[in-house]
Amino acid sequence: MFQHCVLHSYVSLLLCLLQDEEPPNLNDTTAETETELNVEVAFSEQALSYRDSNQRLKVTSSLNSTDDKLPNFKFLRDKTGQTKVGDLSPADMRKVHRLVLVEMTALFDTAGIDVKANKPGRVKSKESGVFAVPLTTVLDQDQRRAPGTRVPLILQKLISHLEEEGLDSEGLLRIPGSATRVKLLCEELDSSFYDGTFQWKGVKQHDAASLLKQFIRDLPHPLLSVEYINAFIAVNKLPTKKQQLHAMNLLVLLLPEANRDTLKALVEFFQRVIDQQAKNKMSLNNVSVVMAPSIFIFKGFRSKVTEQQELSMATGTANIVRMLIRYQNLLWTIPKFILTQVRQQNMVNQRKLYKERAVLKLLKKITIDRPVDKTIPEESAQGFIRVQAPQFSKISMVIQLTEDLQAADVLTRFLSQDSSVSVKKDDLCLYESGGNIKERCLDGETYMKDLFQLNPAAEWVIKTAQR
DSSP: OHHHHHHHHHHHHHHHHHHHSOOOOTTOOOSSOEEEEOOSSOHHHHHHHHHHTTOOOOOOOOTTSOGGGSOEEEEOOOTTOOEETTSBOHHHHHHHHHHHHHHHHHHHHHTTOOOOOOOOOOOOOOSSSSSSSOHHHHHHHHHHHSTTOOSOHHHHHHHHHHHHSOSOSTTTTTSOOOHHHHHHHHHHHHHHTTTTOOOOTTOOHHHHHHHHHHHHHTOSSOTTOTTTHHHHHHGGGSSSHHHHHHHHHHHHHHSOHHHHHHHHHHHHHHHHHHHTHHHHOOOHHHHHHHHHHHHHOOHHHHTTSOHHHHHHTHHHHHHHHHHHHHTHHHHTEEOHHHHHHHHHHHHHHHHHHHHHHHHHHTOHHHHTTOSSSSOOOHHHHTTEEEEEOTTSSOOEEEEEOOTTOBHHHHHHHHHHHOTTOOSOGGGEEEEEEETTEEEEEOOTTOBHHHHHHHOTTOEEEEEEOOO
């Protein structure tokens, strides 16, 4: 009962903030010029330079500012391609995680912010059903029914139901559904969601939105993870929006895969709600304010803080959700300086392997200085690459490297030469494999000559995207 009252008080305060908010000017989307983000230099180094130059800028995070006042950040274009979460092999992602953890610690240390990681405590939870069940347990249940599921099926269904019924309902996500109906729906879904007997027809929009919020809020451990939720909250203490964005980029990469994928599905849905704000009156600020309590106030947390402490978090946590939504296209990207370190580590590991092989074969003097595990193919030495396509009837093709040749051009050429391929271009990916990377799905705007110069020993393989 106390928890319900606290959450009600929390939401009441946030709704008061909403009522005082100035309506966003939907015609003004260029309030600030676009700011380019440097992802080739470590974020902690950039923060150190900022600190040493004594350029102290006041950070404004007021919920009363209009949506378009957030800086319009974008990445500097990298000719070797951007790398999104899911583009790298699991082996390289493990290296990314270790490197990002070190970088995040350095970034907060540079700003003099002490972030203490929570340890997952024992939280009583159910072992079946869909509400109040650990996220990994829900996904295990889902994957037995639909292998490869990355986002809980119940969440996918709630989102699709809301979208099918229309996103133009005024106050969607803000106006609560009927408490009695929502409670009954929760019980029905827990017992009948997986057997397919639950009747979605007739579930009202606001009831479905309340179910979505309850699913997130009832997770035994927070969506932002027990370990990193304090760091997310501490992001507001960083002195500039750019540093806040840097920190959030690192934190998103640190999240467990299940949490990260589920969070991505949510913020994408929130953006689709915001896209209809002319009808539903739900701006970026509105959505952020009403969703912050469900994301940040989880069961274990409520027992450790006072009601006043929860209320004082309102502005800050809403600002974090606001940035998650606004910058989602940036936050799920692996910075180039991290990927560069992954490549360097792979090369060091390769050299160690060569040395071990050299000793075993008594060829140490010959093999120790080789930079890669194989010679560069003759075609590549002459300005050509051989692209493999073992999944399809056309096994390989030779392509000349030119200054303007991009990965998307390679896919287009492949499809034009093999009419038997029924897969759409958007479902295919050109992979960089071997050399100084395990495997990487290339974005369409990757310039192949530039990437070849970075990794001349790589193989190039076309296959169905494995995201």
